[in-house]
Amino acid sequence: MTTTPTALARPVTAAIRAGYAWSVRREKQQAWLEIARMTGVIMRHFGPGQGPVAPAELVNLLHQPLGTWLPTDDPALAGLVILGDDGQLTDDTYGIGCDYTVDLLAGQEDPGRTWLPRWRTHRAEQVEQEAFKRLVSGSDEDYTTGRRFLVENPAGAQDAILDRQTALGLPPLVEFSPIPQDRQWQGRWWPCPTCKWPMAVSTSGHVSCRFRPHQATYTLLNGAGRSPRLQPDDGAPSAGRARLVDGAVCVAESIWRYVVVPGVVEIRLHDRINALPGITAHLYPGKDRFDIGVRKASEQEWLFTLDVKDFASPVALAAKINERPISAGHLVIPDYRRDQLLELGRLLPAVKVVTETQIYRRISRMAKEEQ
Structure with a gap:
């Protein structure tokens, strides 16, 4: 069965x-x-x-x-x-x-x-709505600024996070709590190089981001008289220096998984497209009607509308899209999910599915042709 x-x-x-x-x-x-x-x-x-x-x-x-x-x-x-x-x-x-x-x-x-x-x-939608309910009544710019702030500041020194939030004119969005015990080692913690949330520390001295596609896995080295450091496993990026737990905070696990993790891909793709000459990209337009809207710099009409989805299971993603169809013209999956393209094409024949690099290259070619 x-x-x-x-x-x-x-x-x-x-x-x-x-x-x-x-x-x-x-x-x-x-x-x-x-x-x-x-x-x-x-x-x-x-x-x-x-x-x-x-x-x-x-x-x-x-x-x-x-x-x-x-x-x-x-x-x-x-x-x-x-x-x-x-x-x-x-x-x-x-x-x-x-x-x-x-x-x-x-x-x-x-x-x-x-x-x-x-x-x-x-559900992810419930967590997301709760996080941004204070932004919905504001302007589109306020919504985008607040959402981006949360993705880019999921952990760090509490004073620094509050200062950045105040400088942007943002209300408190979500609760920040002390670094969890399972993400500490002798008063120190390490942010994932990709999502910046505290990595887990095992009793065996293994440190890793719990979101496997970030490929952030390390061996903890603690030599006598030396500051602890992380030795990257094969394919892992440099981890950077340890940070002090004292005075540090982070968002809840649910915010990390449902807002920060997908937001990293959304912001990365937006920034790449927005840097193209003659092209303007808009993040979360219409308070997240879709994730990214792309225009020619001198025009108002959308050339591309993109909805970024990061699911480990293409079957589950297809079921979600069938339950709640996207309003964007393209469904974009992260590059590390590229092996899902054929299966998603079969499961969602009416949806245009691309990777983040594929859509970036398509828009980049169009920008060059316009010059």
Whole structure:
């Protein structure tokens, strides 16, 4: 038996919530009840006599690929292992799993809302709307400035972040909190070179951004009498110096995953296009009617409208587009998702799907022809 992405959203969300609860069971008394509740959600999905029937059985299954116990046509989801050997959520849970997360108890009291990270209890759209609700009543420029600020300042010294926010005339957008313990090492932390959010530090001395496509993985070197530094693994960019935890803050995990991570690609592409001669790019026009609008510098009509989507699973992305069609003329995926092009072309035959470099080159050629 296989199941559609929409139908799978509930059991996958339940599995992720149970996995997180297991990872914090020693610190959170509510964790055991959460695992039991999520076992019930998954039992209802399977029906009587099928699937895991006890919390301990579910926890054991979370250490195995989902496809071995939750039938799916999505290869990315089938290979997802939620809990690693260390009993913590795997990096892929932050990528693939987020493609499926939904609000399980919409319209009901959710006991997990008081302590579960919000990306495990909310859809991406809910997190985004909450973050920018104070900007919607302002001008388009205010909205763009605020959204860009959040993407570019997800962590850092609290005083510096507040100074930048004040200088831009922005209201408080989201809560910034101290650097989490699992992202610290002896009073220091390291931002991911790509998204600038604190990287995770393992007990074995491995430091990495939990969003795998950023390829930020390092070995912690701590020689006697020397400041700690990170040695890049193969393909990883330089990590830069460690920063002091004292006085440093960061946005919540849900804001990082649903606003900062996709925003990095949106801003990068916007800035590349906007630097082309004779071309003007607009970020989040109409308060995010689409992600990027492109015009000739002397004209008002849009030449291109772009909506950037970053999903680990093309099956989940296609289901999302079919549920909520984009208003832009092109669907743009990050270069690190280029292997999804053929599959997305098959799943979304009416949608123009391109990578960020493909659309940039197309607009660049047009700009040169106009000179």
